[in-house]
Amino acid sequence: MTGTVDKIVFSLEKLRVFAENTPLVHGVSLSIAAGETLALVGESGSGKTMTAMAALNLVPPNIRVDGRRSLGDTRLEGLSRRDWESLHGDRVGVVFQEPMSALNPLHRIGRQIGEAITLHQPLRGNALRERVLDLMKQVRLPRAEQLINAWPHELSGGQRQRVVIAMAIANRPELLIADEPTTALDVTVAREILLLLRELADSMGMAMLLITHDLNLVRRWADRICVLHRGRVQETGITREVLLHPTSVYTQSLIEAEPEGQPVPVLEQAPEVLSANDLSVVFQGPRPLLKPRPDAFVALQPVSLTLRQGETLGIVGESGSGKSTLAQALLRLVRSSGEIWLGDTRIDQLGNRALRLERRHMQIVFQDPFGALSPRMTIEDIVSEGLCFHFPELDRRALRDRVVETLSSVGLATDALARYPHEFSGGQRARIALARALILHPRILVLDEPTSSLDRTVQKQLIELLRTLQRERQLSYLFISHDLAVIRAMAHRVMVLKEGEMVEHGPTPEVIKRPRHAYTRQLIAAAFHRSD
Known part of the structure; x- marks a missing residue:
């Protein structure tokens, strides 16, 4: 991290934001120097994103903004619409929270990065293509020559986020705003994205405003921190000092909101409620016309597992590791090979009618509750x-x-x-x-990343609720997550998947304290900031 005070790139003085006559942000003041990262921290609804977007005139017409705003020597309050259009994407770049929403699904990756350039620079033809490829390599996208023609849906979450970063830095901005840039990304991918952002900020001398609710990210990647609650600044200062010696009760509550506690003890004679023997999943694509059938994709190599009444089995791994595929196979939502037992009933051989009767004993809670609710x-x-x-x-x-x-x-x-x-x-x-x-x-709940998009305080409440329900109802949980802090607080045992293969399995405390596999050590280092 940079610790030197340099030229102030971006500053706000007594910024106030109103929706009609309702105040949303109350007199926020902050500044960011070149090469510095300031973290704007708070729960959902605290005013983090509203502060940043209002400062840059990226708000609906019914939003009124007061207060002094400066980008370098430029006062922002009196800019015309044309001036704002020239500033956005040129002197200021934004990395949005959800890269899939920020990318046009109907345009290829190369075209979208190219548009970010040509809006401000008169590049065309081969010169434009070379600049796009250079940006893709700069953000470490693999196989740039192939991915330049890819569609957004063909990329992983981490790759899409790198595309958005490439668009944001295309014109070497003075200020980069990263709004929850790692939400729902695996810990290792999140670590790579934040390392990339810091390196870009350092090499270009950019000021970076990192908007987040995750204090683990702030602790590692931010020089200074500004804590917001209900649109008001609670405290601001050097990250280490604020986190070690918070002066605000609200900041203290954020620090104490880390997942904690132990899983509910499993009864000694608890029976097995779910088991699988050599469960595997292979996807075979359709045969193209007049072409040979493509090779089958092994999404899950043979896995065996058991789950007892009142027990939580944590499933961890990066995107594409087979976590959700394993859960879907156990619920018979995808075709699989191997035995699946629900208590004494072997369900992998059941027909649709009989399976439908058993399904009420196994329910699933999906990752995105908003998308899963009509x-x-x-x-x-x-x-x-x-x-x-x-x-x-x-x-x-x-x-x-x-x-x-x-x-x-x-x-x-x-x-x-x-x-x-x-x-x-x-x-x-x-x-x-x-x-x-x-x-x-149900006897079994499959929880697929249930806390991934929630603030730590809300996560803590949900974890306590899940523990209470497990204790009262003797529920068994299959808990899928990339957040090892949550897994440590919830799971009795943990299974680590990598590229469809189980690479480690054991009691959660033992796996986290003494991981045997290099991949598990990598996940733990990314989650808890340990060195390998």
């Missing part, structure tokens, strides 16, 4: 849908009673019944998705 259905209809399917004899009153009881068990009130998913926060939507799974009283 925006056209009320919360009552969403939570009761599975109950209506499996228990059609229940009348309307009985259904509502069960929904109310289940919502109460996850900490939601009855006023949620008639509302829609968009009216709830991320943490509340996670609870709704959990209620939908719990209402059938």
